[in-house]
Amino acid sequence: MSKIKYIVPALLLASSTAFADEALYKDLPGELSGLYLGASSEMFPSAYDDFKVADGDWKWCHSESYQGNPWRVTVTNELKRLVEGLSEAGINATFEISDSNGDVGQQINQIRTFIDRKCTVITSIVSSSTALNDAIKAAYDAGIPFITAAGAVTSPYAINVDSNYYRWGYDMIKAIAGTVGEDATIMMVEGLAGHPIVLQEKAGADAALAEHPGIKVARTVNGNWTANVTKSVLLQALATYPGQIDAVWTTGSESRTVAEAFKQAGRDAPLITGSITGDALGYWNENKDTYRFEGHGVLPHMTAQTLFRAAVRVLQGQAPKLNTLMVPLPVISGSDLAGMYESCMTPDAVSVFPVPATDPLPADQMDGYFNNPAPVPGWDYAKSPKACN
Numbered sequence: 001m002s003k004i005k006y007i008v009p010a011l012l013l014a015s016s017t018a019f020a021d022e023a024l025y026k027d028l029p030g031e032l033s034g035l036y037l038g039a040s041s042e043m044f045p046s047a048y049d050d051f052k053v054a055d056g057d058w059k060w061c062h063s064e065s066y067q068g069n070p071w072r073v074t075v076t077n078e079l080k081r082l083v084e085g086l087s088e089a090g091i092n093a094t095f096e097i098s099d100s101n102g103d104v105g106q107q108i109n110q111i112r113t114f115i116d117r118k119c120t121v122i123t124s125i126v127s128s129s130t131a132l133n134d135a136i137k138a139a140y141d142a143g144i145p146f147i148t149a150a151g152a153v154t155s156p157y158a159i160n161v162d163s164n165y166y167r168w169g170y171d172m173i174k175a176i177a178g179t180v181g182e183d184a185t186i187m188m189v190e191g192l193a194g195h196p197i198v199l200q201e202k203a204g205a206d207a208a209l210a211e212h213p214g215i216k217v218a219r220t221v222n223g224n225w226t227a228n229v230t231k232s233v234l235l236q237a238l239a240t241y242p243g244q245i246d247a248v249w250t251t252g253s254e255s256r257t258v259a260e261a262f263k264q265a266g267r268d269a270p271l272i273t274g275s276i277t278g279d280a281l282g283y284w285n286e287n288k289d290t291y292r293f294e295g296h297g298v299l300p301h302m303t304a305q306t307l308f309r310a311a312v313r314v315l316q317g318q319a320p321k322l323n324t325l326m327v328p329l330p331v332i333s334g335s336d337l338a339g340m341y342e343s344c345m346t347p348d349a350v351s352v353f354p355v356p357a358t359d360p361l362p363a364d365q366m367d368g369y370f371n372n373p374a375p376v377p378g379w380d381y382a383k384s385p386k387a388c389n
Contacts, residue, residue, distance in 0.1 A: 052317030065127035078304035089377035169204030278352025344388035
């Protein structure tokens, strides 16, 4: 695999978005503090400075808000694998999951059920940045840490393990401006409407668009981070906009679907941003002359692994320094695709996701987030599942 680059921190220009309190992250090691520049997540000091779980078996409960796409399913499967693997390190841990299928009220009820069942920890991909806060506080009051991934909450009683999605949305517009030009006409494909990540990504994109006023947004649609929805809404948008589209700013893992929609509509192939996937690499392998990609790796194995490691560290009393721990996103350009492609990757390989050759957040860097750092039991990045098993 070719060498994977990472986002180079740079202070963003002012916008209307309220940025994170610098006092909370300024004393982190340099490679970590740089990840917060421009971040729009609301952050707090950690509520788990003095927490350590009692000895005994662990009941690991995972609250999902949506399992309707392969990315989410892969996160769940990898998290389950890691939790169940704790037994090899002498910790007897069981794994339970709930899925609210996009219903915020249902997710709240499921979290409260987990509290009643006396879970040891609740991990979650949340449906709202604010609506779950009372349930999160109830978990905290019951002595149950609440750890999120792929979308932060505003509760001071949660630990968010996330990436700077504001910066991602910003950088993808920058990539379009630098690759296609300052007068590009683009379409924007957002994920689930109202999701915390979607709001952050769009805020970052809007800030970059303000710096590139020549870029025109022809249409904005919601693809729900789901292939068939993305294709459907794009085909509808293309049918109502006959003009040239130079690029598609998309925040999901559906770049192959985007390319197919343009081909089906008989339109010129645009530059596509987003997160690289196995099916996209398969499509690239068959369409090297037309498929153009500039994006990142918002990858499910990485998401599950950093969520798992942070949660275990909290349970072990390692005391996080703040409540939002940023994970760097690998930057992936068109020149990287050949090195990432594997033989099992076809245009139909929607459940295949590349796995970075190196840990995006190595243990020595993750240590910088904790006051009492220690190795995570049984953790070895070299044992990560391969894309083609």
